[in-house]
Amino acid sequence: MPFDVHVLGTSSARPTSTRSVSGSVVKCTDGTVVVDAGEGFQERYAAQRKHLKLKAKGVTLKPSDIDVLAFTHGHLDHTWGALPWLQTMDLEHRQQPLLILGPTSPGVIDALVEGTPLPDDTPPAELARQWRAWFELGGQYLAFPVRWVLGDPVSGRWVELDPTTFNGVLLDEMPQPMGWKKCSLRAVPTTHTVPSCAWMLGQGSVKGAFDRERAKALNLSTDERTQLATGHDVQLADGMTLTATTFRLPDYAATSVMISGDTASMAQGFTPELAPTLLVHEATFLEEQRDKAEEHLHSTAKGAVRSAQHLQAEVLALTHYSSRIKSSRHALDEALQEADGLPVVALGDGDRIVVEDGGTVTHFIRNEDGWQEASITPNR
Numbered sequence: 001m002p003f004d005v006h007v008l009g010t011s012s013a014r015p016t017s018t019r020s021v022s023g024s025v026v027k028c029t030d031g032t033v034v035v036d037a038g039e040g041f042q043e044r045y046a047a048q049r050k051h052l053k054l055k056a057k058g059v060t061l062k063p064s065d066i067d068v069l070a071f072t073h074g075h076l077d078h079t080w081g082a083l084p085w086l087q088t089m090d091l092e093h094r095q096q097p098l099l100i101l102g103p104t105s106p107g108v109i110d111a112l113v114e115g116t117p118l119p120d121d122t123p124p125a126e127l128a129r130q131w132r133a134w135f136e137l138g139g140q141y142l143a144f145p146v147r148w149v150l151g152d153p154v155s156g157r158w159v160e161l162d163p164t165t166f167n168g169v170l171l172d173e174m175p176q177p178m179g180w181k182k183c184s185l186r187a188v189p190t191t192h193t194v195p196s197c198a199w200m201l202g203q204g205s206v207k208g209a210f211d212r213e214r215a216k217a218l219n220l221s222t223d224e225r226t227q228l229a230t231g232h233d234v235q236l237a238d239g240m241t242l243t244a245t246t247f248r249l250p251d252y253a254a255t256s257v258m259i260s261g262d263t264a265s266m267a268q269g270f271t272p273e274l275a276p277t278l279l280v281h282e283a284t285f286l287e288e289q290r291d292k293a294e295e296h297l298h299s300t301a302k303g304a305v306r307s308a309q310h311l312q313a314e315v316l317a318l319t320h321y322s323s324r325i326k327s328s329r330h331a332l333d334e335a336l337q338e339a340d341g342l343p344v345v346a347l348g349d350g351d352r353i354v355v356e357d358g359g360t361v362t363h364f365i366r367n368e369d370g371w372q373e374a375s376i377t378p379n380r
């Protein structure tokens, strides 16, 4: 099954007359992930479902399919719609378990595990503070099973919170949604003014390639390389055995979607081997406000392109525009100046991007009649 990405808000910081704040829904083979849920999320989600029902027969976004709510960070334009939406699902008698994930700082993790007060310098836009407030506002009484999990994406320490005591228990690793087999979720550290991460969702599996570099470094003969590449161990003249499995690079997801959240360009965890099929990246500013982007740890449209190129993303989609950007066309035009063949699209509210299993990516632009298909072609 392809990925179906629904971007329900493309404005940064505050809504405008044509754009809402952040919140995306991504469907994959095993289930559905919601990435961020800013103000008004549940209304936008309901409106998208209704539009699908009327104008895109066969495409659905069932609330019961949602397994995960993953936050990129704690700024309110990414979180303020979450609690009302959770409470609505409760009113609708949701039974399915929900995993809630978000980034935090090492100091907060220590405090949660030790049961001590949060560090004094913990900012308001820290998910631990917000979740505690949500628990007090009714979040602890949700009747469906919820796992509240915070983590430091840099060190990989994850902690599960008890919504009644607010104590945390360290986990061996970040949990995956219950019952998932073919898809996996990963937190990639980004660079913002509060703890933050991008969410990468991969599905399918491709066998890792033969490690040519290692074979070259060991000066192996063609015959020895063939043996190892076909899964046979090789005995060297000095008696040493080379194991075939150690010459295989790790398996990787066949296709993947990465949603950046708010970040400066070239985020700390962005490495070329991530190579997402689709990167949805923030482009809060244009070049004329580059200083502001750098000051507040956001990206410009060109900065998003640099990130995508460094990540070896196959397609880049821009979102999270400041209210200064009157038309996303301006962000797109700037991005294309730097793109050097990388396909780039500028998203609007309600747009969808479908990533087929074979890697084909299609942009569907939302309009009154449904969605207009726009092919994505390299701009070389």
Ligand SMILES: [Zn+2]
Pocket (backbone or CB within 6 Å): 012, 013, 022, 075, 077, 078, 262, 320
């Ligand atoms: Zn934001």
Ligand SMILES: [Zn+2]
Pocket (backbone or CB within 6 Å): 073, 075, 192, 262
């Ligand atoms: Zn932010």
